[in-house]
Amino acid sequence: MAQVKDPMTASDEATSRELRDDIRRTRAQMDVTVDAIEDKLTPGELFHEAWTLMRGGSSSSVNRVLRIARRHPMPAAIISLGLGWMVYEGSGDQRREVTGRRRRAARYGR
Numbered sequence: 141m142a143q144v145k146d147p148m149t150a151s152d153e154a155t156s157r158e159l160r161d162d163i164r165r166t167r168a169q170m171d172v173t174v175d176a177i178e179d180k181l182t183p184g185e186l187f188h189e190a191w192t193l194m195r196g197g198s199s200s201s202v203n204r205v206l207r208i209a210r211r212h213p214m215p216a217a218i219i220s221l222g223l224g225w226m227v228y229e230g231s232g233d234q235r236r237e238v239t240g241r242r243r244r245a246a247r248y249g250r
Contacts, residue, residue: 184226
């Protein structure tokens with residue numbers, strides 16, 4: 141019959157301090173990843189990507205987008221509203237973004 145180890149007394153179990161440190165490191169890594177994603181999703185970056193796609197393609201790309209928007213006006217309106225909101229929010233005070241990053245960095249000990 142196999143012996144069952146008590147996880148609370150097993151010597152190979154990580155201590156609560158080690159677990160907290162591991163969680164803290166994981167959170168810090170996730171913050172870096174989220175910050176990188178935020179940088180990629182700025183209105184300017186999205187506009188640049190869209191411009192590159194449109195410029196690199198032909199007028200058929202623009203016509204296709206317009207045709208889809210005419211066939212599905214409600215989703216197109218919602219997307220346009222969302223993009224407008226994103227541009228409006230992105231044009232606001234950049235200090236909020238820096239302050240938020242500093243707050244997260246201080247919280248997780250970076």
